[in-house]
Amino acid sequence: MTVQSTGGGRRAISAAAVPDLVSKAREGDPRSVGRLVSLVEDESPLLPELMRLLAPHTGGARIVGLTGAPGVGKSTSTNALIGELRRRGQRVAVLAVDPSSPFSGGALLGDRIRMGDHVLDPGVFIRSMAARGHLGGLAWTTPQALRVLDAAGFDVVLVETVGVGQSEVEVAGQADTTIVLLAPGMGDGIQAAKAGILEIGDLYVVNKSDRDGADRVRRDLRAMLGLAERRDDAWRPPVLGTAASTGAGVPDVVDAIEQHGEWLRTSGELHRRRVRRAREEIETLALTALRRRWGSVDDGDRLDELAAAVVAGTEDPYTAAERLL
Amino acid sequence: MTVQSTGGGRRAISAAAVPDLVSKAREGDPRSVGRLVSLVEDESPLLPELMRLLAPHTGGARIVGLTGAPGVGKSTSTNALIGELRRRGQRVAVLAVDPSSPFSGGALLGDRIRMGDHVLDPGVFIRSMAARGHLGGLAWTTPQALRVLDAAGFDVVLVETVGVGQSEVEVAGQADTTIVLLAPGMGDGIQAAKAGILEIGDLYVVNKSDRDGADRVRRDLRAMLGLAERRDDAWRPPVLGTAASTGAGVPDVVDAIEQHGEWLRTSGELHRRRVRRAREEIETLALTALRRRWGSVDDGDRLDELAAAVVAGTEDPYTAAERLL
Numbered sequence: 001m002t003v004q005s006t007g008g009g010r011r012a013i014s015a016a017a018v019p020d021l022v023s024k025a026r027e028g029d030p031r032s033v034g035r036l037v038s039l040v041e042d043e044s045p046l047l048p049e050l051m052r053l054l055a056p057h058t059g060g061a062r063i064v065g066l067t068g069a070p071g072v073g074k075s076t077s078t079n080a081l082i083g084e085l086r087r088r089g090q091r092v093a094v095l096a097v098d099p100s101s102p103f104s105g106g107a108l109l110g111d112r113i114r115m116g117d118h119v120l121d122p123g124v125f126i127r128s129m130a131a132r133g134h135l136g137g138l139a140w141t142t143p144q145a146l147r148v149l150d151a152a153g154f155d156v157v158l159v160e161t162v163g164v165g166q167s168e169v170e171v172a173g174q175a176d177t178t179i180v181l182l183a184p185g186m187g188d189g190i191q192a193a194k195a196g197i198l199e200i201g202d203l204y205v206v207n208k209s210d211r212d213g214a215d216r217v218r219r220d221l222r223a224m225l226g227l228a229e230r231r232d233d234a235w236r237p238p239v240l241g242t243a244a245s246t247g248a249g250v251p252d253v254v255d256a257i258e259q260h261g262e263w264l265r266t267s268g269e270l271h272r273r274r275v276r277r278a279r280e281e282i283e284t285l286a287l288t289a290l291r292r293r294w295g296s297v298d299d300g301d302r303l304d305e306l307a308a309a310v311v312a313g314t315e316d317p318y319t320a321a322e323r324l325l
Numbered sequence: 326m327t328v329q330s331t332g333g334g335r336r337a338i339s340a341a342a343v344p345d346l347v348s349k350a351r352e353g354d355p356r357s358v359g360r361l362v363s364l365v366e367d368e369s370p371l372l373p374e375l376m377r378l379l380a381p382h383t384g385g386a387r388i389v390g391l392t393g394a395p396g397v398g399k400s401t402s403t404n405a406l407i408g409e410l411r412r413r414g415q416r417v418a419v420l421a422v423d424p425s426s427p428f429s430g431g432a433l434l435g436d437r438i439r440m441g442d443h444v445l446d447p448g449v450f451i452r453s454m455a456a457r458g459h460l461g462g463l464a465w466t467t468p469q470a471l472r473v474l475d476a477a478g479f480d481v482v483l484v485e486t487v488g489v490g491q492s493e494v495e496v497a498g499q500a501d502t503t504i505v506l507l508a509p510g511m512g513d514g515i516q517a518a519k520a521g522i523l524e525i526g527d528l529y530v531v532n533k534s535d536r537d538g539a540d541r542v543r544r545d546l547r548a549m550l551g552l553a554e555r556r557d558d559a560w561r562p563p564v565l566g567t568a569a570s571t572g573a574g575v576p577d578v579v580d581a582i583e584q585h586g587e588w589l590r591t592s593g594e595l596h597r598r599r600v601r602r603a604r605e606e607i608e609t610l611a612l613t614a615l616r617r618r619w620g621s622v623d624d625g626d627r628l629d630e631l632a633a634a635v636v637a638g639t640e641d642p643y644t645a646a647e648r649l650l
Contacts, residue, residue, distance in 0.1 A: 048643035055641040143642075271636065278632035278642065283619060285646035287612055294608060307603035311596065316380040317468075317603065318373035321610035 013039060018046055022053045025152045030125050033152045037095075040144045041129050047144065057151035059274075061093075062261055065175030066160045067200075072183040073207040076244040078160055082118055083247065084254045090155040093125040095145055097161045125154065142174050143281050156257075172200035174277065176270060177260045179203045179253070182221070184213035198224055201237050203256050209241030209249065235263050294324065338364060343371055347378045350477045355450050358477045362420075365469045366454050372469065382476035384599075386418075387586055390500030391485045392525075397508040398532040402569040403485055407443055409572075409579045410481055418450040418479040420470055422486045450479065467499050468606045481582075497525035499602065501595060502585045504528045504578070507546070509538030523549055526562050528581050534566030534574065560588050619649065 013021070013035060024032035039046055066081075068074050078094055085092050118124040129145055142159065149157045159175055172178040180201035185208075204225070206218045222239050230236065238256055242249035264270035294303050306323060309315035338346070338360060349357035364371055391406075393399050403419055410417045443449040454470055467484065474482045484500055497503040505526035510533075529550070531543045547564050555561065563581055567574035589595035619628050631648060634640035640648075 048641070051641040051643050055635070056638045058638050059636065274636040275629065275632045278635040278645075279628055281642045282628065282631055282635065282645045282649060283616070285642055286619075286649045287615070289646060289650065290612070290615070291608070294611075303604055303607065304600065306607055307600045310380070310603040310607065311384065311599040313381045313383050316373070316376040317606045317610055318376050320603075320607045321614060324607060324611045325614065 013044070013046065015046055015049060018050055019053060022050070022151070025148070026057060028122070028153065030122070033093075033125055033148065034127060036148045036152075037127055037129065037145050040141050040148060043141070051144065051147065054147050054151040057153075058147050059150065061146075061150040061154050061157045062177070062257075063146055063150070063175045064156055064158050064257060065172055065178040066158055066181060067162070067172065067178065068181030068183075068207075070162055072181045073244050074160055074162070074181055077181055077205070077207055077242065077250075078158060079118070080242070080244040080247050080250045081158065081253065082124055084250045085156055086118070086121065086123060088254065091123045091153065092156050092158065093149040093152070093154040094127065094158045094160060095142070095149060096126070096128045097142055097159060125149070125152075143277065146174060173280070176264060176273060177202045177257055179205055179257075182206050182217055183208045184211050184217050198228065202235060202260050203253065204237055204239045205249075205253055206239065206241050207244050210243045210246075214241060233267065235260065235267075235269075338369070338371065340371055340374060343375055344378060347375070347476070350473070351382060353447070353478065355447070358418075358450055358473065359452060361473045361477075362452055362454065362470050365466050365473060368466070376469065376472065379472050379476040382478075383472050384475065386471075386475040386479050386482045387582075388471055388475070388499065388501045389481055389483050389582060390497055390503040391483055391506060392487070392497065392503065393506030393508075393532075395487055397506045398569050399485055399487070399506055402506055402530070402532055402567065402575075403483060404443070405567070405569040405572050405575045406483065406578065407449055409575045411443070411446065411448060413579065415480040416448045416478065417481050417483065418474040418477070419452065419483045419485060420467070420474060421451070421453045422467055422484060450474070450477075468602065471499060498605070501589055501598060502527045502582055504530055504582075507531050507542055508533045509536050509542050523553065527560060527585050528578065529562055529564045530574075530578055531564065531566050532569050535568045535571075539566060558592065560585065560592075560594075 018039075021032045021036055025036055036050065039050055044050075066074060066078060078096075082092050082094070118126075127145075129141070146157055146159065178200055180197055180203070182204065183206065204221055206214050206221070208214060209218075218239050218241060225237055225239065240249060240252050240256060242253060244250065261270075264273070303324060306315060306320040310317050310320050343364075346357045346361055350361055361375065364375055369375075391399060391403060403421075407417050407419070443451075452470075454466070471482055471484065503525050505522055505528070507529065508531065529546055531539050531546070533539060534543075543564050543566060550562055550564065565574060565577055565581060567578060569575065586595075589598070628649060631640060631645040635642050635645050
């Protein structure tokens with residue numbers, strides 16, 4: 001396993017070095033993979049070139065999102081899932097995104113150390129990433145980091161994020177399969193009913209299922225999911241139970257991931273989801289490029305001029321917007 | 326006073342009727358003002374034309390934002406401020422924006438009825454507006470509704486919003502002068518320290534200052550504000566006390582609004598704030614127009630095509646974004 005975090009002493013990467021890093025990353029060199037993820041995290045100007053080089057090699061990985069409130073056992077579950085996937089011969093990358101922090105490393109690095117089971121396994125790559133991007137945050141950097149890991153040939157990429165507000169919905173938007181993790185004794189009904197949680201999961205896993213109340217959480221969740229109207233051919237999210245610390249129930253979760261993957265492919269939903277994601281990514285990049293252009297010295301003056309005309313009442317904002325475009 | 330709310334039985338307005346409505350609104354006809362605000366709220370396709378007609382008549386009103394947590398007495402304070410401004414001969418419009426609700430009318434209409442002191446006064450116009458806009462919400466519709474009220478010749482436009490999350494910061498961004506309203510017994514220190522509240526106020530008003538703990542809130546607030554580094558010529562936000570239900574302290578608040586207005590003008594900050602706002606508005610309209618274009622039938626196909634190429638790996642997202650632009 002390679003555990004990587006960011007910050008301190010990162011070496012600058014030259015444009016000329018990028019093709020070589022891509023080759024090495026594709027051969028499985030974890031240092032090169034890590035340096036490419038750093039380029040994404042740093043919003044490097046080399047990203048367009050990097051993405052161009054990666055494009056032909058993407059699309060092979062299964063992207064699995066894992067989200068849940070603090071305390072449900074995300075790290076332990078990730079660790080257990082890695083173990084089971086490795087037993088099935090899959091190469092696994094984990095991208096732990098911390099949407100609440102402008103820094104990475106800290107708490108998440110601590111989490112990663114708890115995943116120490118896989119320290120000596122070259123088939124596992126674990127990386128924390130801060131969603132510090134000022135140009136769109138999670139929405140902007142996560143898909144590009146996933147593209148690096150995808151092109152590096154991992155069979156499964158787990159995106160782990162703490163379920164805080166909007167971030168879990170965003171992560172679900174990036175994944176082929178989204179696992180929502182819950183646990184008993186955490187406000188049960190309330191956490192399940194939390195806005196959006198019932199819409200984003202492809203799989204629901206109640207961890208710590210050896211504890212009191214786990215059955216109740218599963219039952220309540222099934223009842224609530226049952227209320228949703230679904231087409232006959234729609235995926236019906238299963239509600240599973242695990243005790244990630246002992247590994248109980250984990251093979252069933254991996255089976256369910258595979259079943260959902262099979263359904264995604266045969267139903268055409270995989271392609272639809274990926275096209276939708278690519279649409280959003282292209283749109284975000286285009287809008288970011290525009291804002292950057294408008295905020296640059298030349299066009300910044302132009303925008304200031306238009307704004308001054310609007311303030312003076314000689315121009316209205318719609319006409320000004322049209323002129324800007 | 327004219328109290329207006331939205332929904333139910335709104336008549337369609339034709340393009341030909343807009344110039345007439347603008348003339349009547351400028352003559353002080355409250356029905357016409359209300360119908361123009363409805364055009365904004367409905368995101369009418371007539372807005373570009375409306376804004377073009379209004380542009381030469383804007384810039385005269387003083388925009389005053391009023392924000393605070395539920396229960397601090399926003400409606401009572403608004404009512405008291407209207408009374409004092411009327412005594413000074415000012416025409417006053419109130420735009421109550423409810424950022425938490427996709428509907429207007431309900432709770433806010435109830436609030437408006439409590440402002441009944443001004444029912445018979447033609448110099449007062451009160452309107453609730455929902456921030457339901459799916460194309461940017463508050464940020465998109467509020468400046469345009471304010472432009473209607475500004476062009477209609479009101480001397481002061483109060484924008485009232487409940488302080489929930491991001492909305493108060495957004496409202497502060499729309500106003501020339503932002504009043505942050507607090508009250509004792511509401512978690513005092515905590516509410517003052519709430520992210521952002523110390524940065525957005527030009528005036529702080531502790532309402533219910535006849536109650537226990539009001540002095541403490543004012544003292545704590547002054548101490549916290551005193552910690553901020555400010556340039557010598559910067560505005561130093563005063564901390565005032567009112568009992569809006571009796572009117573005590575309200576003339577001091579209006580005096581402070583006027584002093585801040587004077588400072589804004591002489592320091593050049595008024596122009597800077599308005600240009601900044603116009604920049605943001607133009608940018609938002611331009612980006613909205615682009616997204617609409619991309620989402621339209623013709624360009625929607627183009628975006629889908631590009632997204633499919635990215636999924637297939639024959640195109641990278643940056644090149645796709647460039648092609649889209």
